[in-house]
Amino acid sequence: MKAFPIILGIESSCDDTAAAVIQNRKILSNVIANQKIHQSYGGVVPELASRAHQQNIVPVVNEAIKQAGINSGQLSAVAFTRGPGLMGSLLVGSSFAKSLSMALNIPLIEVNHMQGHILAHFIEDANESSPNFPLLCLTVSGGHTQIVKIDDYFEMEVLGETIDDAAGEAFDKAGKILGLDYPAGPIIDKLAKEGNPDKFKFSKPKVDGLNFSFSGLKTAILYFIQKEVKENPNFIPENLNDLCASIQKTIVDILMEKLISASEQTGITQVAIAGGVSANSEIRNRLKEMETERNWEVFIPKFEYTTDNAAMIAMAGQLKFEQQEFADLSSKSVAKYKI
C-alpha cells in the first residue's frame, strides 16, 4: 500500500513562528514559538516580529520534524503561509519554504492564512466530528474578523468582515484603557466572570450587511472611562469586573448578531468558529445556546488549532497536495490576500 504523503506546514504571518507535520489529516507534530517581546509594547511590532522569525524558523522546523518522528527526506511537500499578514514576517516563512523545497526537491504549496484557520476544522482531532458543507465560519482574532461561507474546501466566500479593528483588537484596546496587560482578551474574559454584564451599556455600531466595526466602541469606552475617572479616580478598580463583563458582552453581542443574520440569510446551520477569540467563554456559551435555540451544529476546534498555528497550514497544504495544486519559486508574499 502506498504511504500517505507527509506535509510540512510553516506559518509566520504575524508574531508566531510555527511548523507542523501532517499525514492523512493526523497532526504528527505542532510546534510554535511565541514572541513574548511584543508584550511590553502592547501590540505586535512588525520589525521585531520579522527579526524573531529569522531566529526561530530553523529551530522550530527542526523540532517539528524531530517530534513527528521522521527525517526531512520523508517529506512529500512543504506548505507555507503566503498571506495575509505582515510582509516582513511572511517573507521569512516563504523564503525558508522555498529553500527547503529546492534542497529536498519537493513541491511547494502556498496557503491563504484565512483559509488555513477554516480548514483547521478538518484536522482529525480538531473536533469530535468534522463539519460538512455548506458551513459558516466566524474567524475572530487579534488580526481578523470575518464571516465566511464555505461550499467546499477551497470554495469560500466572505459574507462580512470588519471595516476597521478586529474583535480581538477591540478586547486588547479596551483592556489597555482599563490598564490591563496585552493581550487583554483572556484577562477580560477571566475578570468578566465575577462581573455584571448589564451594568454598563455601550452603543453598538450600525454597519450595513454582515460587516463589522469595532473602532467606535473603543472610542466610546475611552470617553466613558475618562469622564468617570474625572469624577472618581478609583472608578476603574472599583468597577473592573463589571466593566470587563459589560465590554465583553457588547463585543460578543455584535459578533453574534451578524452571525445569526448570516445563518438566517443563507439557511446554513453548521457554524464554526476560528481564531484566538474563540477561546472566549462568553462566545462559547452563546454559540452553545444556539444549538438548542436555533438547531445549529457548532464546531469549536481545539485551542491549539484555532490560534495562529502551522497545523492549519499543513492541513490546507495536504488538501492542496491532493489536488496537485503547487506553487513555484516565483511565489510572492502578499500582505492582503482574498480568500
Ligand code: KG4
Ligand atoms: O489567533 P490569535 O492567537 O492571534 C492573532 O491575532 O492572529 O488571537 C489573539 C487574540 C488577541 O487579541 C487576544 O486578546 C484574543 O485573541 N483572545 C481572547 C481570548 N483569548 C485570546 N479574547 C477574548 N477572550 C479570550 N479568552
Ligand code: ZN
Ligand atoms: Zn490568524
